[in-house]
Amino acid sequence: MTDQPDRAEATKKLGELIKDINIAMLTTIEADGALRSRPMSTQKSDFDGDLWFFLGASSPKAQEIRNDPRVNLSYANPDDQRYVSVSGRGELVRDQAKMKELWNPLFKAWFPDGLDDPDLTLLKVNVEQAEYWDSPSSTFVTLVGF
Amino acid sequence: MTDQPDRAEATKKLGELIKDINIAMLTTIEADGALRSRPMSTQKSDFDGDLWFFLGASSPKAQEIRNDPRVNLSYANPDDQRYVSVSGRGELVRDQAKMKELWNPLFKAWFPDGLDDPDLTLLKVNVEQAEYWDSPSSTFVTLVGF
Numbered sequence: 422m423t424d425q426p427d428r429a430e431a432t433k434k435l436g437e438l439i440k441d442i443n444i445a446m447l448t449t450i451e452a453d454g455a456l457r458s459r460p461m462s463t464q465k466s467d468f469d470g471d472l473w474f475f476l477g478a479s480s481p482k483a484q485e486i487r488n489d490p491r492v493n494l495s496y497a498n499p500d501d502q503r504y505v506s507v508s509g510r511g512e513l514v515r516d517q518a519k520m521k522e523l524w525n526p527l528f529k530a531w532f533p534d535g536l537d538d539p540d541l542t543l544l545k546v547n548v549e550q551a552e553y554w555d556s557p558s559s560t561f562v563t564l565v566g567f
Numbered sequence: 568m569t570d571q572p573d574r575a576e577a578t579k580k581l582g583e584l585i586k587d588i589n590i591a592m593l594t595t596i597e598a599d600g601a602l603r604s605r606p607m608s609t610q611k612s613d614f615d616g617d618l619w620f621f622l623g624a625s626s627p628k629a630q631e632i633r634n635d636p637r638v639n640l641s642y643a644n645p646d647d648q649r650y651v652s653v654s655g656r657g658e659l660v661r662d663q664a665k666m667k668e669l670w671n672p673l674f675k676a677w678f679p680d681g682l683d684d685p686d687l688t689l690l691k692v693n694v695e696q697a698e699y700w701d702s703p704s705s706t707f708v709t710l711v712g713f
């Protein structure tokens with residue numbers, strides 16, 4: 422089944438699907454071409470078409486995204502068999518106002534100095550395509566319109 | 568923290584980490600370069616260095632792997648905050664004996680004709696690198712030696 426909602430609908434649906442999933446796996450392409458993934462804390466803010474993550478500007482994943490901006494985010498909620506794949510392009514953004522808006526004390530686990538950490542940066546992922554599976558053995562639904 | 572166990576140890580550890588995770592997200596590179604992921608049922612058999620999945624030989628992901636064998640598998644168990652990233656190369660293998668060995672009636676959800684489906688194929692992923700995170704806010708451990 423393939424659904425073709427428009428941008429607003431696709432954005433709303435994707436926002437609902439990922440809202441309660443706290444960790445996404447971010448896949449990037451390494452310099453040698455290998456695909457690598459790692460868990461990333463998701464944002465509580467409402468999804469408006471871009472996904473935001475905190476990361477260190479000097480971290481390997483930041484370097485990988487500078488080299489090649491193509492990323493995938495996979496969201497899994499095994500309890501209700503919900504799986505979401507998001508393809509997009511990542512951009513490193515050092516926007517103090519946005520960081521303040523998105524900051525959550527839970528992120529101290531990775532950034533003990535919080536907003537004062539000079540290496541703290543945002544990864545903005547511009548969503549280009551998304552698919553989801555929301556029941557066991559379901560075929561996927563493509564969210565079009567991003 | 569980076570650990571450097573040898574191949575046997577790395578294989579054993581990875582096997583333990585992924586044993587009870589029924590679904591992995593398989594990321595491949597599409598023809599246009601975008602990264603795409605989808606849920607795939609994992610195997611119950613003991614891990615010996617290769618990961619195996621059932622898929623359709625004519626499915627888009629099979630085509631993507633023929634074009635570019637680099638894949639990533641991400642395993643997530645949110646309940647105990649266990650996340651695993653596996654990087655490797657995929658190969659499509661039509662091995663009847665191996666298919667018989669790995670077949671499980673649960674796969675009928677995706678392949679109703681079971682082992683009689685002429686499109687049924689195995690994806691063998693040769694693991695090249697793996698990392699895991701096994702507690703909240705943990706730094707990762709690289710499993711070396713594959």
Ligand SMILES: Cc1cc2nc3c(=O)[nH]c(=O)nc-3n(C[C@H](O)[C@H](O)[C@H](O)COP(=O)(O)O)c2cc1C
Pocket residue numbers: 502504554555556557558559560561590605606607608609620621622623626627628629677
């Ligand atoms: C929980 C779950 C498990 C799945 N397991 C498999 C699988 O083992 N093999 C498979 O080919 N598709 C499986 N699928 C379907 C795939 O995720 C995907 O939708 C389908 O194979 C088409 O993928 P493609 O268009 O990228 O080739 C599963 C779907 C779900 C929701």
